[in-house]
Amino acid sequence: MRQGSSELVKVLSGSFERELTVNVFTGTDRVLVDERFESWQVDSGLSGRVCSDGSGVLVHASVGGESLVPVGTRGVLSPFRARVEPVVTVRAGGFSESVSLGVFRVTGVPSASDSTVLFDGRELVVASRVGLKFFSLDEDVERWGFRxxxxxxxxxxxxxxxxRITGMPVEVTVPDVALPAVKVWEAKQGGRLxxxxxxxxxxxxTAVVNSRGAWVVVPDEVGDPVATLRLGELGTVLDVADEIDTDTVYNEVVGSFEDANGNPFYSVAAVSVGDLAVTGPYGRNTRYYASDLVxxxxxxxxxxxxxxxLSIGSxxxxVQVQCHMHPLIEVGDVVALEGWSRPLVGQVRAVKLSDSAYMNVTLRVHRELS
Known part of the structure; x- marks a missing residue:
């Protein structure tokens, strides 16, 4: 979850205004501050190779007639050097607070143009409009291969x-484990990622880079909610709770492992009583499992x-949700939904932010099985 004050959390539960600007970095140097950003969107998800991507148009009002249209590797907005930080500012009455959505690598400039005027016989740039495509910082690891x-x-x-292999900060979100043996990482395209x-x-x-530029592991299991999303009058919920699919409800698990000397051994667990018993009308649905850690x-x-x-418990x-924008929410957060016909708690698997007052969220919800 992104950082925000308790007062901001209260404001987000009511009516507020929001605005997005961008800061631009070259390396660690911030070279542009609070630039206008139009037609923007930032999409994040746990199913892709790189967690987040986005786009938008930076609008720069020239002070001294300078142009921000990049030329090849030159220019502060060149995709060969630029990083951008989208910042959402929330306002309500006399309250104002800004939230960084993270720092992203610029990978492309799909469009760029200058607006000019003639002054004393010279053509001066009064504004630059530069379209930007960008990705979260796991893109750096995607591009950096093993030699x-x-x-x-x-x-x-x-x-x-x-x-070691990313050279980036790590935030510990689940218990660390020792690697069971020496692992060999392949030198191939995308091998480091x-x-x-x-x-x-x-x-x-799932390993992803969060808004603070650190690697985190989003656990598979859904924990307790850390925030509440507000549905609102125009919000929608596409709930498929009435759909039932038994393909992944296993009542028998067979494990195949090797001991420290390389000798194979097996473990079996099965449901013996109740509606999902292997001897009952459901029959057997077997899953096979292996792990180097065992x-x-x-x-x-x-x-x-x-x-x-895990299989029989849930x-x-x-669930696809369109709800009021909540800039503190990141993928992996567990949230509760307010304003729906029944209680709904799930893990954020994808979130789409844009210049709309609403955002689209995919929640992974557990259905309990008796």
Whole structure:
């Protein structure tokens, strides 16, 4: 969740005005501040390789007749050097607070033009309009390949490897785990980002870069809500709670593992009583599971039981919500929805922000199975 004051949270539950501007960076130097940004959008999701992407048109009023239209690698808005920071400012009465949506890498300039006037026989630029495409900072890792296959250090942990191979800050959101053996990361297109995503799965979630420019792991399991979304009069909810799909409701899990000496062993967990019992009318729906982290029979038995409990304890489905803009919400946050016909709590899997007063959110909700 992005940072905001308690007063801002109160304001977001009522009526407010919002405005988005951008700051522009070259390296760590902020070269432009509070530039107007039009026709913008920022889309984030947990299903893509890079978490967030966006676009918009920066409108710069020239002070000394300068142009901001980039030429190749030159210019502060050149995609070969520029980073942008979209900032949402929320106002209500005498209250005003700004929220950074994060720093993004500019990857393209789809359009650019100058408005000019003639003055004393010279043509002067009075304004520049530059269209920008940008991605979250995991794009840097996507582009940065391994020069040759790399091995993880002996005794490395999953979070330690994310720090090492990205060179970026890491915020610990789930318990760290030791890598079971030396891992070899391939030297291929996107291989460094593939490695980070694999480490995220080892940690039990999805690795993404948050608005503070740090790697986090969004856990697969839905926790307690940290914020409330407001539906509003124009809000919509496409709820598919009445749809039931049993394909992923497993009542038997078979684990296949190897011990520290490379000898195979197996673990099985199954539902023995109730509506989902393997001997009942539902029959058997078997899932197979393997993990490099499991090295003993006890670990294997615990692992398959955990997978089984997750399967029979809940089934996930996605709910599409259009609600009032809430700039503090990021993908991975668990939120409650206010104003719907029934209580709804889910994990934000995708969020689309734009210059609209509403935003679109995909919530992953758990349906409990008895």
């Amino acid at each position: 040759f296959p790399e091995q993880s250090p002996v005794g490395a942990s999953a979070y330690g490897e994310i720090r 593939d490695a980070v995503h694999e480490l995220g799965r080892i940690l039990g979630g 090295k003993t029979q006890a670990q294997g038995d615990a692992a398959v039981q955990s997978v089984l409990d 089934q996930v489905y996605d």
